[in-house]
Amino acid sequence: MNYLDxxxxxxxxxxxxxxxxxxxxxxxxxxxxxxxxxxxxxxDKNKLKKCITTSATISVIPALSLVSLMIAMSPxxxxxxxxxxxxxxxxxxxxxxxxxxxxxAAGFTEYSACTLxxxxxxxxxxxxxMSLAPVNCLLTLKGYDKALKKAxxxxxFLLIGTSAAFAAVVARLNVPYFTxxxxxxxxxAAVTGAVFMFICIxxxxxxxxxxxxxxxxxxxxxxxxxxxxA
Amino acid sequence: MSSEKTTAAVNNEAFSxxxxxxxxxxxxxxxxxxxxxxxxxxxxxxxxxxxxxxASVGAGVLTVLxxxxxxxxxxxxxxAPMLGAGxxxxxxxxxxxxxxxxxxxxxxxxxxxVEMGTKEGDVVATLAVGTxxxxxxxxxxxxxxxxxxxxxxLTSPVLEPGFNNVLPAVMGAMLVxxxxxxxxVGVVPFVLGCIAALIFGQAWFSSYGIWIMLxxxxxxxxxxxxxxxxxxxx
Numbered sequence: 001m002n003y004l005d006x007x008x009x010x011x012x013x014x015x016x017x018x019x020x021x022x023x024x025x026x027x028x029x030x031x032x033x034x035x036x037x038x039x040x041x042x043x044d045k046n047k048l049k050k051c052i053t054t055s056a057t058i059s060v061i062p063a064l065s066l067v068s069l070m071i072a073m074s075p076x077x078x079x080x081x082x083x084x085x086x087x088x089x090x091x092x093x094x095x096x097x098x099x100x101x102x103x104x105a106a107g108f109t110e111y112s113a114c115t116l117x118x119x120x121x122x123x124x125x126x127x128x129x130m131s132l133a134p135v136n137c138l139l140t141l142k143g144y145d146k147a148l149k150k151a152x153x154x155x156x157f158l159l160i161g162t163s164a165a166f167a168a169v170v171a172r173l174n175v176p177y178f179t180x181x182x183x184x185x186x187x188x189a190a191v192t193g194a195v196f197m198f199i200c201i202x203x204x205x206x207x208x209x210x211x212x213x214x215x216x217x218x219x220x221x222x223x224x225x226x227x228x229x230a
Numbered sequence: 231m232s233s234e235k236t237t238a239a240v241n242n243e244a245f246s247x248x249x250x251x252x253x254x255x256x257x258x259x260x261x262x263x264x265x266x267x268x269x270x271x272x273x274x275x276x277x278x279x280x281x282x283x284x285a286s287v288g289a290g291v292l293t294v295l296x297x298x299x300x301x302x303x304x305x306x307x308x309x310a311p312m313l314g315a316g317x318x319x320x321x322x323x324x325x326x327x328x329x330x331x332x333x334x335x336x337x338x339x340x341x342x343x344v345e346m347g348t349k350e351g352d353v354v355a356t357l358a359v360g361t362x363x364x365x366x367x368x369x370x371x372x373x374x375x376x377x378x379x380x381x382x383x384l385t386s387p388v389l390e391p392g393f394n395n396v397l398p399a400v401m402g403a404m405l406v407x408x409x410x411x412x413x414x415v416g417v418v419p420f421v422l423g424c425i426a427a428l429i430f431g432q433a434w435f436s437s438y439g440i441w442i443m444l445x446x447x448x449x450x451x452x453x454x455x456x457x458x459x460x461x462x463x464x
Contacts, residue, residue: 006274015273019266020367023324026259027360030316033255034356037248041349047342051354054341055334055361062330063366065396067373068384079374081270087367088267090325098294105290106283120280123271124287129294130325131267132302134260137322142253144307145315146244152347157458162311162347164415164454166336167408168446169308171419173328174405176435177398179427189395193402201410215337215403222399223392230391 003119007078016084023088054212061219066090073099076111081123089130098126188229189222196221249315252356256319263323300440308447312336314352317359324363333400334358336407412463415454419446 006012031052038048066086073082073096085095102125103111106118114122152158177183177190196218204211245253274280309327310318313335321331336346338358344350373380384393409416423446427435435442457463 001278006278011273011277012270015270018269019263020371022259022262022266024364024367026255026263026323027320027363029255029259030252030320030356031360033248033251034316034353034360038350038353038357040248041353043350043353048353048357051338051342051357052361054338055358056365058334058337059330059362059365060369062333062396062400063369064384064393065329066326066366066370067380068393070370070373071377071381071384074374074377079377083370083374084267084270086326086370087324088263089323091327091329094298097297101293101297102290105286105293107286116274116278117280117283120271120274121283121286121290123274124268124282125290125294127267127271128287128291129298130302131264132295132299133306133322134264136303137306137318138257138260138264141256141306141310141315141318144310145249145253148311148347149244149249157455159345159347160454160458160463161451163345163411164450165308165447166312166346167411167416168419168450169328169332169443170401170404170408171416171423171450172439172443172446174401174420175423175427176432177401179424179435180432185391185395186398189398190402190405193399194406197403197406198410201406212341214340215333215400218403219396219399222402223396226395226399227388227392 001116003114003116004078006116007081007119012078012080016080019084019088050212057213058215058219061216061223069095072096076114077119077122085126085130089134091130094130095126098129101129102126185226185230189226192225193218193222252316252319256315260319260323304440304444308443312346312355313359314347314355316352316356320356320359320363324366326366329397329400330366331359331362333404334362336404340407412454414457414462415450418453419450422446422449 035048039045070079070082070086073085077099082095099122102122103109103114103118105125106114106121108114108118148158174190177186180186197214200210200214200217204214210217271282275282305327306318306322309321309332313321313327313331317331317335321327324331335355335358338354339346339351342350342354344354346355383389405416405420409420423435423442426442454463
């Protein structure tokens with residue numbers, strides 16, 4: 001039996017739907033708890049609603065890159081397993097690479113030669129390979145969060161330190177776009193995103209709606225300018 | 231008995247009822263997600279009688295962990311102070327944290343005018359990450375359902391360069407957000423990172439990416455501490 005017939009079957013869809021259902025329930029449950037907590041600590045209901053709509057707006061375009069990745073993976077992995085992988089503990093750049101490693105580990109050089117047994121090996125390599133972060137969270141997050149919360153009670157600097165650490169993370173992720181001169185388009189996209197964000201932040205006091213959609217505006221501008229330059 | 235009391239007292243001091251609920255649900259849901267993620271493998275093996283070649287699986291997993299293992303150990307510790315516990319549980323269950331979740335969280339916190347790491351900041355982060363996860367899951371599901379319509383659009387020669395460069399646009403915008411949060415702090419890791427990449431090259435920078443990130447975090451936090459003690463930032 002061709003493994004792709006199994007990978008694209010209704011049976012596989014149901015098997016993938018169950019874990020996707022779990023993460024949907026998790027997100028909904030956490031959002032309900034956060035909403036209730038927000039009201040309890042005196043946050044404005046309309047502001048909480050705005051937070052949800054803003055997040056939804058911002059998520060649409062970056063998620064498109066995951067859709068194109070899913071489409072790129074589907075000829076070799078079927079439609080449903082990439083959907084699961086990109087929804088559950090997935091990482092854009094990781095998945096195709098892990099699938100390739102799994103293929104080689106199963107003893108194949110091309111997907112066209114892969115068997116159902118090989119497909120099982122690929123799925124397991126992708127799943128196990130990405131399980132370390134959630135297992136790490138299960139084991140350490142509670143203790144780590146407790147230590148952070150205690151420290152925050154005694155030191156105002158911890159909040160500043162968190163923002164400073166985050167600035168370093170963002171800087172590290174940006175450096176390749178601004179220093180790799182062999183790749184023009186990522187540089188153009190990063191500069192455009194940065195310029196439009198700067199403009200939006202400057203205009204947000206006069207036009208608050210621009211501030212609300214600043215990131216979406218910057219992303220769309222980056223995408224359009226890349227299309228024009230290319 | 232007395233040690234139990236002491237532990238409970240310490241927990242009460244650090245965690246509110248909400249925090250305890252977050253950790254309980256976070257652990258249960260993350261465990262369920264980890265288990266159910268193997269349903270496709272188990273289902274295929276049982277229905278089609280496939281036996282698993284564990285030696286091949288082991289070799290593949292070791293290769294993947296050699297390449298990505300360190301990131302998976304360090305990332306939850308790096309992002310948890312920014313996402314809060316709720317956001318971290320959802321974020322590391324659904325993945326794609328730096329590409330999709332972090333931009334949502336920072337933008338929402340900025341728009342709402344709340345600080346990262348506060349009670350309000352954690353509520354906003356959880357709502358933002360939750361919404362982002364739902365939108366992403368739905369969008370990829372629509373991609374599965376309407377692959378024949380979406381494929382030509384995403385791969386058209388005109389639009390493809392744009393869709394391939396969404397992440398740099400997101401990152402560039404976030405860089406400005408961070409620098410404008412406090413330019414005396416925000417500019418330092420970026421300049422240092424650029425200097426390191428230009429001197430040692432791109433290959434070196436990507437090979438040691440996670441370590442470079444840790445060094446930049448350490449330098450930036452020490453620098454921010456110095457400015458804080460001098461009263462330059464409050």
